[in-house]
Amino acid sequence: MSKVTIPIGPQHPALKEPARFCLTLNGEKIYEIDLRLGYNHRGIEKACEERTYIQAMYLVERVCGICSHSHSTAFIQAVEEIAGLQLPRRGLYIRTLIAELERIHSHLLWLGVAGHEVGFDTLLMYAWRDRELVMDILADLTGNRVNYGINTIGGVRRDVTPRQIERVTKAMDTFEERTKYYVQVATEESTLIARLSNVGKLCYDDAMRLGAIGPTARACGLERDARKADPYGLYGELDFKVITDKHSDVYGRAVVRLLELMESYRIIRQLCKGMPEGPIAVKAPRKIPAGEALSRYEAPRGEDVHYVRGNGTDKPERVKIRAPTLANLQAVAKMLEDNYLADTTIVIAAIDPCFSCTDRAVLLKKSRRRNEEPVLWNSLRDYGIAWHRKQGLDFGDMNRRFGRMMERSSR
Amino acid sequence: MTALIGILVFPGVFFLSLFGLVCEFVDRKLHARLQHRVGPPWFQPLADFIKLVSKETIIPEEADRTMFRLMPALAVAAAAAAALYIPMWSAKALFSFSGDVIVVIYLLTIPTLTFFLGGWSSTSLYAMIGSVRCLTQLFAYEVPLFMGVLAPFMLASTWNFSELAEFYRAHPGYMIFNVIGFAVSLVALMGKLEKVPFDIPEAETEIVAGSFTEYSGRYLALFRMAVDIEMVVGASLLAAVFLPFGLGLPAGVAFALYVIKVLFVVVLLSILRTLFARLRIDQMVDFCWKYLAPASLVQLLINLAVKGALLS
Numbered sequence: 050m051s052k053v054t055i056p057i058g059p060q061h062p063a064l065k066e067p068a069r070f071c072l073t074l075n076g077e078k079i080y081e082i083d084l085r086l087g088y089n090h091r092g093i094e095k096a097c098e099e100r101t102y103i104q105a106m107y108l109v110e111r112v113c114g115i116c117s118h119s120h121s122t123a124f125i126q127a128v129e130e131i132a133g134l135q136l137p138r139r140g141l142y143i144r145t146l147i148a149e150l151e152r153i154h155s156h157l158l159w160l161g162v163a164g165h166e167v168g169f170d171t172l173l174m175y176a177w178r179d180r181e182l183v184m185d186i187l188a189d190l191t192g193n194r195v196n197y198g199i200n201t202i203g204g205v206r207r208d209v210t211p212r213q214i215e216r217v218t219k220a221m222d223t224f225e226e227r228t229k230y231y232v233q234v235a236t237e238e239s240t241l242i243a244r245l246s247n248v249g250k251l252c253y254d255d256a257m258r259l260g261a262i263g264p265t266a267r268a269c270g271l272e273r274d275a276r277k278a279d280p281y282g283l284y285g286e287l288d289f290k291v292i293t294d295k296h297s298d299v300y301g302r303a304v305v306r307l308l309e310l311m312e313s314y315r316i317i318r319q320l321c322k323g324m325p326e327g328p329i330a331v332k333a334p335r336k337i338p339a340g341e342a343l344s345r346y347e348a349p350r351g352e353d354v355h356y357v358r359g360n361g362t363d364k365p366e367r368v369k370i371r372a373p374t375l376a377n378l379q380a381v382a383k384m385l386e387d388n389y390l391a392d393t394t395i396v397i398a399a400i401d402p403c404f405s406c407t408d409r410a411v412l413l414k415k416s417r418r419r420n421e422e423p424v425l426w427n428s429l430r431d432y433g434i435a436w437h438r439k440q441g442l443d444f445g446d447m448n449r450r451f452g453r454m455m456e457r458s459s460r
Numbered sequence: 461m462t463a464l465i466g467i468l469v470f471p472g473v474f475f476l477s478l479f480g481l482v483c484e485f486v487d488r489k490l491h492a493r494l495q496h497r498v499g500p501p502w503f504q505p506l507a508d509f510i511k512l513v514s515k516e517t518i519i520p521e522e523a524d525r526t527m528f529r530l531m532p533a534l535a536v537a538a539a540a541a542a543a544l545y546i547p548m549w550s551a552k553a554l555f556s557f558s559g560d561v562i563v564v565i566y567l568l569t570i571p572t573l574t575f576f577l578g579g580w581s582s583t584s585l586y587a588m589i590g591s592v593r594c595l596t597q598l599f600a601y602e603v604p605l606f607m608g609v610l611a612p613f614m615l616a617s618t619w620n621f622s623e624l625a626e627f628y629r630a631h632p633g634y635m636i637f638n639v640i641g642f643a644v645s646l647v648a649l650m651g652k653l654e655k656v657p658f659d660i661p662e663a664e665t666e667i668v669a670g671s672f673t674e675y676s677g678r679y680l681a682l683f684r685m686a687v688d689i690e691m692v693v694g695a696s697l698l699a700a701v702f703l704p705f706g707l708g709l710p711a712g713v714a715f716a717l718y719v720i721k722v723l724f725v726v727v728l729l730s731i732l733r734t735l736f737a738r739l740r741i742d743q744m745v746d747f748c749w750k751y752l753a754p755a756s757l758v759q760l761l762i763n764l765a766v767k768g769a770l771l772s
Binding site: 053055056061077164165166167168169170171172174175178238240241243244389390391392393394 | 496497585586588656659660663666668734735736737738739740741743
């Protein structure tokens with residue numbers, strides 16, 4: 050067979066979100082990769098500048114459906130730093146508890162997806178069945194299964210009861226037992242090992258050079274974990290290990306995630322045991338003083354970085370989000386080189402990509418004009434309305450009514 | 461007239477289709493239960509079939525229309541034709557001649573070829589890659605399947621199903637020697653039916669649906685029916701060759717026994733496909749030539765030795 054170019058994406062059954070990997074194949078082997086992002090840009094950073102800090106927090110939580118708590122925590126950590134707020138201990142404990150529960154749910158989700166990508170649907174069904182347990186706990190603690198909305202500037206919004214703590218502790222036993230079983234499956238099932246090991250190799254130096262983070266980096270033996278490197282919240286006081294692995298392939302990434310699950314159970318046990326009494330939040334000012342802060346947060350997928358600059362009003366002047374997937378994408382192109390077509394999807398899936406988190410234009414420019422000027426949020430909105438009107442869709446009436454309603458309610 | 465009824469209704473196309481749907485249901489339900497899922501209700505395969513038949517058919521502009529339309533029908537025809545030579549619940553098949561086992565095995569190869577040709581003539585990239593994988597896989601499992609299936613015939617010194625049945629009725633104990641052949645044929649059959657871990661030609665996370673990517677409506681329904689019939693025929697073949705007992709019983713009992721035998725093979729296939737991850741095409745070829753083919757050779761050697769020692 051001569052060289053064939055096969056597009057994976059923007060729409061493809063293996064991809065849960067739109068991204069385009071254009072693969073040039075030489076038989077079954079990958080010869081060249083062309084990667085394109087940006088199908089899912091939603092303008093969240095820009096939108097944050099038009100909203101108050103509290104509104105922006107809920108918006109930022111929706112950057113990602115899986116690590117929603119990660120994004121909102123990373124954001125408000127920066128805001129709290131600017132405002133100089135001292136968080137109550139109980140609030141911190143609850144925030145960390147949710148963070149670790151989220152890690153469990155994310156890693157179990159990944160395990161299932163990885164199983165599905167290599168055609169091992171049984172693993173998908175098992176992992177997702179167990180994931181339901183943690184989803185139920187999260188729903189019990191926060192009221193929601195995904196976008197928890199438990200964070201608020203200065204603490205958390207909901208307290209936990211002793212009964213809930215007991216439930217969480219009890220669930221950890223079940224999780225531990227199940228995870229041990231998955232570790233056993235991963236280390237003993239021959240077809241699974243055949244599909245995962247020596248696939249998507251990324252050596253230590255390349256991981257260093259390309260700036261890989263999270264489990265992807267840790268599977269290359271790189272000890273990169275924001276929880277240890279730059280302890281935020283409670284992590285400085287908690288006892289846990291940074292899991293690393295020397296396999297440097299997809300198999301190593303699976304092992305790292307599975308063992309990290311075990312660490313998460315340990316952390317949650319400590320949190321449940323040492324949960325202090327007291328208030329869960331402090332009152333935060335509506336107007337945040339001028340200043341800037343950079344917040345690092347170890348999301349399940351890797352380090353999540355948020356930058357916030359305040360100008361003394363109740364709205365942030367600039368918010369910048371660097372989602373973990375963006376840092377790992379360079380590494381994916383490297384990993385895919387000289388692999389089989391059949392391994393493409395598992396190699397991409399192995400970094401646990403989240404393209405909607407990643408897609409983020411720094412600056413939108415009008416392309417037709419010579420003197421390129423940035424497009425503002427309002428003009429973007431006007432452009433959208435005009436475009437839809439041209440297509441025969443006019444929401445003008447509804448918009449005006451909605452605007453009046455908002456005005457009345459704010460008065 | 462009897463022959464026509466035999467071909468079209470019982471035990472021909474109609475019966476095979478129905479039984480194929482039953483087998484698909486058993487396979488899907490068991491697969492689901494093993495995965496802690498609820499699984500489909502009993503009529504789901506039939507409902508799927510009716511739904512597909514009633515849907516619009518879309519044929520790609522670039523595709524070779526004649527080939528594209530012809531292949532599904534050919535697949536069903538070939539799979540169903542193979543069934544006519546396999547004895548199911550009596551020692552005698554509907555049609556029989558000396559050497560019919562060779563014809564059956566080759567007829568069972570035709571559906572795979574139609575998958576290849578159908579996918580190739582639909583000109584989609586995914587379908588083409590799936591088709592190429594289909595053929596690559598064919599070369600890997602076909603030889604072990606042939607040798608595995610032919611080993612019991614060698615023991616009976618015949619190329620005819622009916623004579624094979626007569627031989628094992630006379631010497632039931634000899635069935636035990638064919639265990640390796642049964643295992644090899646079962647695994648090779650999984651390759652033929654494109655089931656996990658050998659579902660490489662239709663790996664949904666890589667190449668959408670492989671050869672069937674561009675197929676829709678009644679052509680897809682026919683292809684799926686062909687796969688179902690292939691499953692029944694393949695299972696019947698294994699039952700006839702490796703489990704040739706109880707063929708002399710009264711018709712009703714023998715029929716029930718036949719159904720149980722086929723379902724037993726289907727259940728085995730279903731359990732196996734729950735247990736594994738999909739292999740890569742190179743790993744699949746490696747596996748077939750490194751383990752499956754030698755195993756079938758061992759089976760041939762055993763049968764030669766048994767024949768020399770016990771039957772001479």
